[in-house]
Amino acid sequence: MKEAAKKPPVLMVQNLGIQFGGLKAVDSFDLEIGESELIGLIGPNGAGKTTVFNLITGVYKPTEGSFYLNGQRMNGKNTYQIVEAGIARTFQNIRLFKKMSVIDNIKAAMNSRLSYGFFHAVFRTPKYWKQEALLTERAKELLKVVHLEGKEELKAGNLPYGEQRRLEIARALATDMKLLLLDEPAAGMNPTETEELLDIINYIRKEFKISVLLIEHDMSLVMKICERIKVLDFGTTIAFGTPKEIANNQRVIEAYLGKEDEEVEEDA
Numbered sequence: 526m527k528e529a530a531k532k533p534p535v536l537m538v539q540n541l542g543i544q545f546g547g548l549k550a551v552d553s554f555d556l557e558i559g560e561s562e563l564i565g566l567i568g569p570n571g572a573g574k575t576t577v578f579n580l581i582t583g584v585y586k587p588t589e590g591s592f593y594l595n596g597q598r599m600n601g602k603n604t605y606q607i608v609e610a611g612i613a614r615t616f617q618n619i620r621l622f623k624k625m626s627v628i629d630n631i632k633a634a635m636n637s638r639l640s641y642g643f644f645h646a647v648f649r650t651p652k653y654w655k656q657e658a659l660l661t662e663r664a665k666e667l668l669k670v671v672h673l674e675g676k677e678e679l680k681a682g683n684l685p686y687g688e689q690r691r692l693e694i695a696r697a698l699a700t701d702m703k704l705l706l707l708d709e710p711a712a713g714m715n716p717t718e719t720e721e722l723l724d725i726i727n728y729i730r731k732e733f734k735i736s737v738l739l740i741e742h743d744m745s746l747v748m749k750i751c752e753r754i755k756v757l758d759f760g761t762t763i764a765f766g767t768p769k770e771i772a773n774n775q776r777v778i779e780a781y782l783g784k785e786d787e788e789v790e791e792d793a
C-alpha cells in the first residue's frame with residue numbers, strides 16, 4: 526500500500542552554520558519543527574542562539590547548510606522575502622515604532638498585504654477606505670489576542686514594558702506568519718506578566734496554528750512551555766530532548782543550567 530504524502534515540517538534546518546573570521550558561531554545546526562509545535566533554544570551567553578535567529582531570518586547568510594519553510598528552500602532570501610514567506614520574529618531589545626500609536630504599529634506590519642495601489646492611497650478612494658476599515662478591524666482583533674484592547678490609540682513607547690512585548694507579538698501575527706521566533710520574550714517581566722505571556726503564546730499556537738522557536742533565559746518558563754528543547758554551547762548542539770531529559774542531562778547541567786540557576790537567583 527502506498528503511504529500518504531507526508532506534509533513537510535514547518536521548519537526544517539539541515540547542517541546550518543556560519544563562520545565569522547576564525548569563529549564558528551553556529552555549526553551543524555539541525556532542527557525540525559511541526560505545526561503548532563514549540564521548541565526552546567537555550568544555552569549560555571554567546572552560545573549562538575541569536576545567530577541561529579539571524580540565519581533563519583536572512584540577516585546573515587549561512588556559510589553551510591540549508592533551511593526550508595514548509596518545504597520551500599529559504600537560503601539566500603532577503604529578510605523581507607522571508608517575512609513574506611511566513612517567518613516573523615521579536616527582538617531581545619524591543620523594536621516598535623515608539624512614537625506611533627499601538628494600532629498603527631500593527632497596521633504598518635499589515636501594509637505589505639494591501640491590495641490597493643498608490644493611486645487609491647493618494648486619492649483616498651472608496652477602495653482605500655474599505656481596506657482601511659478592514660485593516661483596523663483586523664488590527665483590533667489582534668490586539669485583543671494579546672490583551673491590549675482599549676489601548677489602540679496610546680503611543681507604543683508609553684506602554685509598560687510587558688505590554689510593549691505583547692504588542693511586538695501582535696505585530697508579528699499581523700504578518701500572517703507560520704513560524705514565530707521569540708527572542709527572550711519574558712525578559713524584564715514579573716511572574717504575573719510572564720504567566721500572561723505563556724497563555725498568549727499557547728493561545729496563538731492553537732488558534733493560529735503557529736509554530737514557535739523560543740530563546741529564553743527564564744528556565745522555569747522554558748521547562749513549563751516547551752515540548753522539546755535544543756541546547757547550544759559554543760555554536761554546537763550539546764543536547765536535544767524533552768524538558769525532563771534536558772533537566773537531567775549532565776552535559777547541559779555542567780555547561781549551562783548550573784550557571785543559569787545562579788543568574789536566575791541573582792535576578793530574583
Ligand SMILES: Nc1ncnc2c1ncn2[C@@H]1O[C@H](COP(=O)(O)OP(=O)(O)OP(=O)(O)O)[C@@H](O)[C@H]1O
Pocket residue numbers: 545548550568569570571572573574575576577
Ligand atoms: N556579526 C558578528 N560578527 C562576529 N561575531 C559575531 C557576530 N554575531 C555574533 N557573533 C559571535 O558569535 C557568537 C554567538 O553569538 P550569539 O549572539 O548568537 O550568542 P547568544 O547565544 O545569542 O548569546 P546571548 O545569550 O548572550 O544573547 C559570539 O561569540 C558572538 O560574539
